[in-house]
Amino acid sequence: MYPETHTGYSYEECRATADWLLAQTAVRPLVGIVCGSGMGGLADTLKDQVAFNYKDIPNFPQSTVHGHAGQLVFGTLKGSPCVCMQGRFHLYEGYPMQKITLPMRIFKLLGVQTVILTNAAGGLNEDFKVGDIMIIKDHLNMPGFAGNNPLIGPNDERFGVRFPCMSDAYDRELQQLAMDIGNELGYGDFLREGVYCVLGGPSFETIAECRMLHKLGADAVGMSTVHEVIVARHCGMRVFALSLITNQTVMDYDSEEKANHEEVLETGKSRAEQLERLVSTMVTRIGHNNYC
Numbered sequence: 001m002y003p004e005t006h007t008g009y010s011y012e013e014c015r016a017t018a019d020w021l022l023a024q025t026a027v028r029p030l031v032g033i034v035c036g037s038g039m040g041g042l043a044d045t046l047k048d049q050v051a052f053n054y055k056d057i058p059n060f061p062q063s064t065v066h067g068h069a070g071q072l073v074f075g076t077l078k079g080s081p082c083v084c085m086q087g088r089f090h091l092y093e094g095y096p097m098q099k100i101t102l103p104m105r106i107f108k109l110l111g112v113q114t115v116i117l118t119n120a121a122g123g124l125n126e127d128f129k130v131g132d133i134m135i136i137k138d139h140l141n142m143p144g145f146a147g148n149n150p151l152i153g154p155n156d157e158r159f160g161v162r163f164p165c166m167s168d169a170y171d172r173e174l175q176q177l178a179m180d181i182g183n184e185l186g187y188g189d190f191l192r193e194g195v196y197c198v199l200g201g202p203s204f205e206t207i208a209e210c211r212m213l214h215k216l217g218a219d220a221v222g223m224s225t226v227h228e229v230i231v232a233r234h235c236g237m238r239v240f241a242l243s244l245i246t247n248q249t250v251m252d253y254d255s256e257e258k259a260n261h262e263e264v265l266e267t268g269k270s271r272a273e274q275l276e277r278l279v280s281t282m283v284t285r286i287g288h289n290n291y292c
């Protein structure tokens with residue numbers, strides 16, 4: 001009934017992957033973290049690490065992008081048990097959406113309650129600067145408008161309902177917590193909030209596309225996160241996400257600027273320490289069983 005590309009992995013296959021991982025580590029993570037381009041250093045801050053190469057994990061895809069190491073790292077962040085994806089999967093790598101988002105279901109079956117996602121994004125909001133950290137309050141799912149959603153295909157109720165709500169995709173308590181911590185850490189000058197728009201990539205946007213996305217209400221544009229968020233919410237995990245504004249998108253035909261991946265990775269490096277401090281402080285302050 002459904003084409004092969006829309007069937008994804010079964011509940012039993014996801015369970016087998018999660019059980020394989022649980023058998024090899026004593027860490028029982030309550031928080032799952034996904035590192036964006038150039039932000040993999042976050043995983044290095046975990047203590048008592050047990051790390052797995054993606055190629056060794058049953059059913060896992062491989063990372064093919066520079067700046068995404070391809071390791072799943074278990075450990076503790078200031079005493080809190082976590083699992084961290086040092087490298088994520090993108091549509092443009094050629095994987096079906098069900099494969100890109102498989103790790104969210106594995107997180108859920110490992111016992112994760114809260115997912116923290118980071119990404120590199122181009123700034124569309126003219127008030128944003130390179131190096132700003134944007135707390136994501138909502139998203140525009142452009143591939144979704146064209147009928148590409150990771151939940152297309154048979155729905156297994158053991159993961160979640162057929163028609164999940166997305167008006168509460170980004171947890172408001174966690175957004176407030178991030179804002180409070182950011183202000184305490186003195187990040188007020190570069191901490192923002194806004195709407196993230198996902199496109200398929202890998203080409204960066206044209207000037208006309210950037211102008212259109214801005215008019216549609218997007219503050220930043222990228223190539224990830226949204227599909228993971230949809231699957232994480234579908235299976236009932238709380239979600240917090242942030243974008244590092246690694247480049248300002250080009251909106252002007254007189255501009256000489258050109259988006260490039262090297263700049264993205266450079267900005268990631270230059271903000272790595274602040275980003276790591278924000279995320280690790282959040283992890284220590286997140287309550288579980290749905291309380292903050």
Ligand SMILES: O=P(O)(O)O[C@@H]1C[C@H](O)[C@@H](CO)O1
Binds near residue numbers: 121222
């Ligand atoms: O994984 P993220 O969303 O951080 O990666 C962004 C989008 C592309 O993969 C890459 C472009 O430089 O960075």
Ligand SMILES: Nc1nc2[nH]cnc2c(=O)[nH]1
Binds near residue numbers: 122
């Ligand atoms: N689509 C898109 N993704 C990005 N990732 C980092 N910068 C950008 C950008 O300008 N556009």
